[in-house]
Amino acid sequence: MEPFYLVVFGSLASLVAVLELSKTSKDRFSTSSAFNSFKNNYLVGPYVYYLYSHYGFGKGEIGHLFIAGFGSSMLFGTVVGSLADKRGRKRACVTYCITYILSCITKHSPQYKVLMLGRVLGGIATSLLFSAFESWLVAEHNKRGFDQQWLSITFAKAIFLGNGLMAILSGxxxxxxxxxxxxxxxxxxxxxxxxxxxxxxxxxxxxxENYGDPSENKDLLTQFKGAAAAIAADEKITLLGAIQSLFEGSMYTFVFLWTPALSPNDEDIPHGFIFATFMLSSMLGSSIASRLLAQPTPRVESYMQTVFMLSSMALLLPVVTNLLVAPSNVKGGSISFSGCIQLIGFCIFEACVGIFWPSIMKMRSQYIPEEARSTIMNFFRIPLNIFVCIALYNVKALPMTVMFGMCSAFLFVASLLQRRLMVIAEIHKSRSQDWLNMEEIDPEGVPLNG
Structure with missing residues (x-):
């Protein structure tokens, strides 16, 4: 293992340890034992590109396999989301496990059609993963009467332990x-x-088990219309969906691009170790997010503007290094100087991802109505899947710097939309406070509270 990888990994591990161990009572919520038991129960693929290359498929064919996954997520996402709301979120989570197991089994075949089927199954599973689990958690949390603020703890720990620690161990x-x-x-x-x-x-x-809309007489089309109407009627939900689509679209494109970006001349890079480093960066971000979410200020709508700007600059690094650092034409060998710079930028981006997940979950719990939560969340995934499919379809025609530049631009737009969301949220909060103040005064202008 090269010293450079060990230095990056060790530095990130030290930062995570310092952040976690230095938390004070101000950085934590005071919770109940019942909630801690519930939280722990809820909490209890770097080789995809490499596997397809091992089977002899080129960059374009691998791109089409990835497109199949995102395309199936786009086509079936709203359907499975609505079924989760109607038929039960627990049942949908079990369906996710079964579907993804079947997807993993298809990886044994070098046949392109079988691998394509696996990607379709994986796309369906992804739609369930990013909607049913969170919908179950929010509904169950509220049903048990826990403090709304405590949701932030589970969100942050889910990213820290699930997307972070377990992903590192997996890598x-x-x-x-x-x-x-x-x-x-x-x-x-x-x-x-x-x-x-x-x-x-x-x-x-x-x-x-828990459900969304308990009405039994609503078919899927009625659920779709209701979810679409809720999005159109509330600008906060529309902005949240656009922000999520822009960030996740860039993130999933990055998942496809990081391997060829770090090894343009077939450099020998440790995929699992780099993936673990990325996940450690994500843990660092989730640890930062847990501190931010535990404080009354800054609000999540405020600090996420900075996160989006930072992530935009991080994904702009490949473009900058391509312009300023002479490319190496030596085949094989270890990671290049340009690759080292990009790896640091990618770690910064992954830290932003770690902050993004619990923060976007927090905002979704505030703004998305419970009765159609899974359906609306999968509506959000439609534009991001379209963007990723278009990007991957043109992966052979577009230089990697162009694709990274597009991702950087989308993240910059996300920061602008986040600014708009913050302004609207502040206006709504101010109006609600004014309304509460008016209710405390009788028609004659005399305060009712004496």
Missing amino acids: LFGNVLVDSLKLGPVAPFDAASCFLAIGMIIILSTWT
Whole structure:
């Protein structure tokens, strides 16, 4: 392992440890034991590109496989979201586990059509992952009467432990399976299937069921219309959907681009270790987010403007390095100087991702109506899936610097929209306070509270 990777990984690990250990009572919420038990119950793929390359597929063919995943998420997302609201979020979470296990099984076949089927199944599973689980959590949290502010704790811990720590262990474990034990690039997917099966058993045995709109006479089309009307009627929901689409679209494009960006001349890079480094960066971001969300100021609508600007600059680094650093024409070898700079920028972006997830979850819990939560959340995913499909379809025609430039531009727009959301939220808050003050005064202008 090269010293550079170890330095980056060690530095990030130290920062995470310092942030977590230095938390004071001001950085934490005072919660109940019942809530802690509930939170812990809820909390209890870097080799995709590499696997497809191993099977002999080129960059364009791999791009089409990724398109199949995002396309299926776009086509089936709103349907599975509505079914989750209507038929039960717990049932949808179990369906996610089954669907993704089937997707992992298809990775054993080098046949392009079978891999394409796996990507379609993966796209459906992704729609469930990013809607049903959060919808179940918010509904169950409110049903049990816990403080609304405490949701931020679970959101931040889910990113820190789930998307962070477990992902790091998965990346390092995958690296051992592929590089040390020489079991091949499909081994991490077999391991993932085992863990998904364990997760499904936990969900079946410990989670209770909850629903969105309890009305039994609403068909899917009526649910779609209701969700669309809710988005159109509230500018805050519309802005939130646009912000999410812009950020996640850039993030998923980055997932496809980081491997070829760091190894343009087939440099020998440790995929699992780099993935673990990215996840450690995400943990750092989620740790920062937990501190921010625990404080009354700055509000989430305010600090996310800075996060989007920082992420925009981080993804602009590949464009800058391409202009200022002479490219290397040496095939193979270790990571280049330009790659080192980009890796640091990518770690900064992943830290922003770690802040983004609990923060966007917090805003969604505030603005999205409960009765159509899963449906609306998957409506948000339609434009981001369209963007990613278009980007990946043109991956052979567009230089990588252009694609990174587009992602950077979209993140900059997201920061502007976030600014607009903050202004509207402040106006709404001010009007609500004025209305409360008016209710405390009788028609003659005498204060009712004496």
